[in-house]
Amino acid sequence: MSSAFGRGYGRYYDLLYQDKDYEAECDMLEELFQAYLDERPELILDAGCGTGGHAIPLAKRGYRVVGVDASEAMIARAREKAAREGLEGRVEFYVMDLRELALNRTFDACICMFAVLSYITENRDLAQVLANIREHLRPGGLFIMDFWYGPAVLTIRPSVRVKVAEGEGLRVVRFAHPHLDTLRHTCEVHYRLLVLRGRELVDEVKEVHVVRYFFPQELRHYLEERGFRLLKLCPFMDLEGEPSEHTWNVMAIAKAV
């Protein structure tokens, strides 16, 4: 059993999420840049960038992007993809834990997409990560994140899920068994990946991901404590909508004050 986003999971991440529309998400990010920044951002920090799902398309759209992630496997993948696209000058990737973020640069915007902050489960760490991100933003800089929304997690409740993804001659079957801890506001998800080539089992990966869900006032408190103003909470990819107890993925948009 390895920790989250290790070599095994990292290898199959892009295959598992090939249905995720990163281009559409980047369209939405650009809409938010336009709505909440005076100028088009020059330099963007992708905090918890994974395999570069947002960083690479944003670099292709002309932004300069720095992506950081704690997982070596995910960063290795991101670098390979950027090199393949000839983007070396526009996007950089570093293995770095957000709790120790230190880039010595100031960014116009920071994105933290696909529940990255939900992987920061301890209060002290969350406060530290937000302080670190704030330190890397210019005053007025934009912070965009999405997360598991507590009211919905407790209403819908996590259930056993099976996802099947196919590509590169492989079939990946992922089983997810969740264990909710309502005192810690976390869900421990036990993942098991079976990788098949035809009928042959060629790989098996097990990982446990501990994911924290946040409540609106809790998140507002952490953001305000660390020098942000919360501008908006909305359902993921629905900038006009209101989160409800049925909205599992919610976005927070905040400004560095």
Ligand SMILES: C[S@@+](CC[C@H](N)C(=O)[O-])C[C@H]1O[C@@H](n2cnc3c(N)ncnc32)[C@H](O)[C@@H]1O
């Ligand atoms: C669900 S993935 C999202 C990746 C990417 N943002 C995307 O949209 O595809 C969560 C990512 O957060 C990273 N992560 C979790 N905790 C982290 C930490 N403390 N510091 C840096 N990265 C972290 C993981 O390694 C993983 O790549």
